[in-house]
Amino acid sequence: EAGVTQFPSHSVIEKGQTVTLRCDPISGHDNLYWYRRVMGKEIKFLLHFVKESKQDESGMPNNRFLAERTGGTYSTLKVQPAELEDSGVYFCASSPFESGENTGELFFGEGSRLTVL
Amino acid sequence: AQSVTQPDIHITVSEGASLELRCNYSYGATPYLFWYVQSPGQGLQLLLKYFSGDTLVQGIKGFEAEFKRSQSSFNLRKPSVHWSDAAEYFCAVGPTFTGGGNKLTFGTGTQLKVEL
Numbered sequence: 115e116a117g118v119t120q121f122p123s124h125s126v127i128e129k130g131q132t133v134t135l136r137c138d139p140i141s142g143h144d145n146l147y148w149y150r151r152v153m154g155k156e157i158k159f160l161l162h163f164v165k166e167s168k169q170d171e172s173g174m175p176n177n178r179f180l181a182e183r184t185g186g187t188y189s190t191l192k193v194q195p196a197e198l199e200d201s202g203v204y205f206c207a208s209s210p211f212e213s214g215e216n217t218g219e220l221f222f223g224e225g226s227r228l229t230v231l
Numbered sequence: 232a233q234s235v236t237q238p239d240i241h242i243t244v245s246e247g248a249s250l251e252l253r254c255n256y257s258y259g260a261t262p263y264l265f266w267y268v269q270s271p272g273q274g275l276q277l278l279l280k281y282f283s284g285d286t287l288v289q290g291i292k293g294f295e296a297e298f299k300r301s302q303s304s305f306n307l308r309k310p311s312v313h314w315s316d317a318a319e320y321f322c323a324v325g326p327t328f329t330g331g332g333n334k335l336t337f338g339t340g341t342q343l344k345v346e347l
Contacts, residue, residue: 118274145333156235157275157321157337170334205275209333220333222267222275 116140118223120206126229132194135226139188139208146189147209147220148181152202160204163189164211175200196230203227233258235322237338244312245346252307252341254322262324264305265335266296270318278320281305282327292316317345 119138127133139146148160160179161171165186174181178197183189193200204227207220236255244250256262263282267275279290286298296307305322319342323335 147334149335149337154339156339157323159334159336162334207275219277219280220275220335224272224274 118206118208118221120204120223120226122226123224124227124229126231127196128231129198130195132192133196133228135191135193135204135206135228137189137191137206137223139206140221142210143208143221144186144211145209146183147207148189148191149205149207150202151205151225152199157205160191193228196228198230201228201230233262233324233336235324235336235338237320237322237341239341240339241342241344243344243346246314247311250307250309250312250316250343252320252322252343254305254307254338256303256305256322256324258303258324260327261300263327264296264298265323265325266290266294266305266307267321267323267337268292268318269321269340275321278307312343312345314345314347317343319343 121136125133144165146163149157151157159173162169163183166183180192203225205225207222209220234257265280266278268278269275278294279288281288281298289295294309298305319340321340322338325333325335
């Protein structure tokens with residue numbers, strides 16, 4: 115079974131440019147999450163999809179970030195225009211949907227490293 | 232607001248030595264607790280989790296962790312470290328009831344170096 119895949123693994127762009135990160139979750143996982151790690155800091159939650167719906171986007175830094183999950187399969191995270199402080203590693207994770215009690219495990223991708231110059 | 236503290240940013244141990252990575256948390260209620268590991272070039276992998284019951288939990292790769300409610304701690308241990316354990320380790324907390332999802336709060340991570 116394929117794991118969570120993310121593309122690109124590394125992107126270097128100039129300030130003001132646009133970047134789109136893609137995440138393919140494990141097949142059948144309705145939950146999809148985006149997290150970000152800025153260098154030396156903790157991994158922070160950005161948002162959570164259940165299928166194609168945004169369940170929680172409380173962690174999105176500002177309106178330069180746009181996440182989509184059309185059709186409830188893969189997701190994209192677009193940063194437009196990128197700023198220096200957007201540099202970091204963007205992780206995607208998925209999990210199956212379980213109504214009620216938390217079953218715990220998130221399955222993470224390798225991350226997409228974004229460098230804004 | 233919930234938070235997780237991993238006070239050790241870097242730790243170096245000799246192969247075969249014992250290991251303890253510290254984790255303290257702040258949460259409104261008793262959370263679910265996790266340890267994840269990220270090896271170079273890989274995604275985060277779940278090592279172990281604590282939900283309830285026995286406060287000493289066993290995980291993969293010979294790791295264990297002990298939940299101490301009175302200290303709000305969930306320290307990770309391994310009796311004998313192998314060179315392949317060199318990686319970054321993350322402690323995380325999550326809600327007990329999620330209505331279907333699991334939003335985690337992570338610590339800043341501890342980078343483990345193993346000397347041969």
